[in-house]
Amino acid sequence: MNDSERPFGAVPDEDDLERLANDLGLGLSRAELAEYTPLVRRRLDAYSRLDELNPAPPPWRPRPRDPGAPPAGRADPRDGWSWRCSLRYAGTGPLAGRRIAVQDDIAVAGLPMRLGSPLLSGFAPAEDATVVTRLLEAGAEIVGKTAAADDCAARIDADPGMADLPGHYGQGGLNERNACNGRNAPNGHDGANAPAGLNGQADMYGQGGMNGREGSNAPEGLNGREGLNGSDGLNGSDGLKGRDGLKGREGLNGHDSLNGSRALNGRDPAAEAVPGRAAEAEAARARDARSGTAPAAVPRPRNPHDPGRLAGGPSGGSAVVLATGQADLAIGTDHGGELRVPASWCGCVAHKPTYGLVPLTGAFPFERTLDHLGPMARAVADCALLLEVLAGADGLDPRQQVDLGMRGYRRYLDADARGTRIAVLREGFDIPGVSEPDVDAAVLDALDALAHAGARVEEVSVPLHRDGPAIWSAVAQQGMTDLTLRSDAAATNWDGHVEPELVRHHRRARWTRPDALPPSAVVTALAGAYATARFGHYYYAKAQALARELRRRYETVLERFDVLALPTVPMKAPLCTADGTAAAVSLAYDSARNTMPFDATGNPALSVPCGFSEGLPVGLMFVGRCFDDETVLRVGHAYETVRGPLAAPAMRRLEGRTSRA
Numbered sequence: 001m002n003d004s005e006r007p008f009g010a011v012p013d014e015d016d017l018e019r020l021a022n023d024l025g026l027g028l029s030r031a032e033l034a035e036y037t038p039l040v041r042r043r044l045d046a047y048s049r050l051d052e053l054n055p056a057p058p059p060w061r062p063r064p065r066d067p068g069a070p071p072a073g074r075a076d077p078r079d080g081w082s083w084r085c086s087l088r089y090a091g092t093g094p095l096a097g098r099r100i101a102v103q104d105d106i107a108v109a110g111l112p113m114r115l116g117s118p119l120l121s122g123f124a125p126a127e128d129a130t131v132v133t134r135l136l137e138a139g140a141e142i143v144g145k146t147a148a149a150d151d152c153a154a155r156i157d158a159d160p161g162m163a164d165l166p167g168h169y170g171q172g173g174l175n176e177r178n179a180c181n182g183r184n185a186p187n188g189h190d191g192a193n194a195p196a197g198l199n200g201q202a203d204m205y206g207q208g209g210m211n212g213r214e215g216s217n218a219p220e221g222l223n224g225r226e227g228l229n230g231s232d233g234l235n236g237s238d239g240l241k242g243r244d245g246l247k248g249r250e251g252l253n254g255h256d257s258l259n260g261s262r263a264l265n266g267r268d269p270a271a272e273a274v275p276g277r278a279a280e281a282e283a284a285r286a287r288d289a290r291s292g293t294a295p296a297a298v299p300r301p302r303n304p305h306d307p308g309r310l311a312g313g314p315s316g317g318s319a320v321v322l323a324t325g326q327a328d329l330a331i332g333t334d335h336g337g338e339l340r341v342p343a344s345w346c347g348c349v350a351h352k353p354t355y356g357l358v359p360l361t362g363a364f365p366f367e368r369t370l371d372h373l374g375p376m377a378r379a380v381a382d383c384a385l386l387l388e389v390l391a392g393a394d395g396l397d398p399r400q401q402v403d404l405g406m407r408g409y410r411r412y413l414d415a416d417a418r419g420t421r422i423a424v425l426r427e428g429f430d431i432p433g434v435s436e437p438d439v440d441a442a443v444l445d446a447l448d449a450l451a452h453a454g455a456r457v458e459e460v461s462v463p464l465h466r467d468g469p470a471i472w473s474a475v476a477q478q479g480m481t482d483l484t485l486r487s488d489a490a491a492t493n494w495d496g497h498v499e500p501e502l503v504r505h506h507r508r509a510r511w512t513r514p515d516a517l518p519p520s521a522v523v524t525a526l527a528g529a530y531a532t533a534r535f536g537h538y539y540y541a542k543a544q545a546l547a548r549e550l551r552r553r554y555e556t557v558l559e560r561f562d563v564l565a566l567p568t569v570p571m572k573a574p575l576c577t578a579d580g581t582a583a584a585v586s587l588a589y590d591s592a593r594n595t596m597p598f599d600a601t602g603n604p605a606l607s608v609p610c611g612f613s614e615g616l617p618v619g620l621m622f623v624g625r626c627f628d629d630e631t632v633l634r635v636g637h638a639y640e641t642v643r644g645p646l647a648a649p650a651m652r653r654l655e656g657r658t659s660r661a
Contacts, residue, residue: 011041012044013037017040018030065085068086071084076299078302080316081321082147082317087136089139090139091139094388095385097141099329100140101321101322103145104146104148104317106131106362107502110125110126111124111145116147123505123509125502127362130394147317148316304324305347309345310576311346314332331373339607340607343619344567344609344617345616349378349382351375351632353372353391356401357387360372360397361496365483365491367479368491372599373390384413412631415641416638417454419454419456421455421456422447422458423459424444428564428570435567442613445610449643450639462554464550465554469589471547472599474539474543475543476524477531478532478537482528488504490503519585547600550597558624565623567594569592569594570591573616598623604626
């Protein structure tokens with residue numbers, strides 16, 4: 001391993017430590033620095049020793065396997081797949097004969113892990129996620145990894161050379177002729193197509209502030225004498241941290257590094273020759289191209305009921321392959337609604353388990369207190385079956401409780417709705433500027449059907465539910481920024497298992513491919529970084545306290561009822577448009593108004609199709625007490641029985657030659 005790959009390839013000098021001390025607000029004198037420098041160097045000897053040590057391989061090392069291949073052309077007309085394979089261990093078990101799709105952000109050893117963007121192109125994990133091992137040992141056949149498109153963005157690149165690619169972040173419009181007929185393989189060409197990178201010429205925050213000389217025009221500003229981004233503000237000489245600006249003389253987080261003035265000895269060893277500037281990032285992409293590791297275009301799933309509409313993300317690919325019969329079951333992650341929103345828009349079932357019920361070891365994290373992983377299927381009973389295989393502590397994920405009180409979820413399923421107590425959550429309906437009346441009506445009709453079948457259905461109010469998205473946002477924005485951008489997806493103060501090579505690859509990729517970060521991630525990162533810079537983690541702590549309060553208020557209602565009921569998503573799947581970043585990010589937020597609160601509280605939540613409006617599916621969500629997933633699944637199964645088979649309109653063909661039946 002050369003110096004550029006070591007955490008500290010060169011020992012720090014006094015100037016390095018002065019910059020770091022300023023970053024930390026320590027204010028050390030030159031005499032103190034001279035005293036501390038040799039002591040720090042001795043402390044860093046531990047890292048050199050770590051380079052000589054390697055942990056024992058995990059006991060679940062994967063067996064030899066066929067690495068599979070990208071999907072080809074018309075074999076994947078709705079662009080649901082990121083990678084195709086056939087992995088199978090046992091011929092017997094509860095999942096024998098079942099074809100299972102795994103979301104792209106869950107590790108399958110030897111298969112690409114892209115996170116729905118070109119960011120991690122070239123990386124394949126060496127280990128299976130815990131849930132993948134459990135699937136294979138239960139007899140399942142893993143038939144591919146599904147495309148994990150970022151939120152709801154559907155940007156169309158202005159470059160005509162890329163217009164026909166069904167990719168991600170400007171790799172192709174969904175209404176382009178060749179993209180719609182499936183003639184182009186989803187993994188061709190270079191997926192990194194942004195004009196010059198997110199960071200431009202002067203790093204993420206630039207040398208001169210974010211918005212110009214006078215900033216927000218407030219008389220005293222937020223971060224200095226002259227305003228938010230003025231000459232003395234966030235990036236100026238008198239920012240939050242005093243004489244040298246918020247994080248030192250060179251900008252919010254340093255001129256050349258996200259987390260230090262100039263990193264160590266003027267460079268970031270993990271990024272080495274690419275310290276965050278567009279020119280060097282471009283050079284890195286050129287090296288990728290010469291070495292054959294250039295990022296491939298990432299498929300963007302199309303809604304199975306109308307290819308001109310969004311499937312939702314990042315589990316949109318899983319929902320698509322289920323709805324089109326290309327897989328029997330699927331697994332995916334849910335941090336703010338990523339399982340349930342696509343299920344609602346594509347017409348399948350998704351269950352977000354109680355927080356900590358299913359291990360996320362081997363799944364890429366978003367924010368450790370929001371991370372969930374769960375099943376998707378075409379029926380509730382199949383979700384219950386899959387949850388039996390997935391659930392349980394693995395000893396490697398600190399999100400989990402040791403004693404989970406495991407249950408066989410299928411044995412709790414009951415087709416009889418009589419006596420079921422359902423609380424209709426008023427605040428989940430008629431959300432101003434967001435809810436569509438026909439969606440609310442379809443959900444209420446479904447609940448009326450349950451009432452006629454003998455369920456007790458009553459309206460309740462939890463006013464704080466409307467503030468759930470704000471609570472979630474404060475946790476997500478600062479937590480995601482700290483974990484994935486500042487801590488390279490590894491984090492500290494946490495003893496969970498993370499594959500070290502993923503950490504190194506992710507860190508390097510962020511510098512070589514800054515333009516691969518999706519718009520929603522950029523907005524989240526900037527909002528989180530600003531909140532932390534201005535207020536520290538005060539609002540993060542307050543939001544976590546409010547999340548506990550919101551959970552308590554839900555649980556108070558659930559003392560009298562079995563489940564809460566509300567629309568999964570307040571609107572039907574929207575059209576794919578080129579309305580720009582602002583519209584895409586707003587849509588991602590609005591579509592998750594009812595799902596985000598339950599990621600913040602950890603309550604189990606199940607989305608079940610309850611009908612169609614204008615030919616598009618509508619989802620009904622049942623929410624239960626923490627670690628009472630069996631009741632949520634029971635009520636969902638009872639509703640399916642009352643509802644009967646859904647008469648889905650015929651799906652439009654991609655070529656547009658036929659309309660709905």
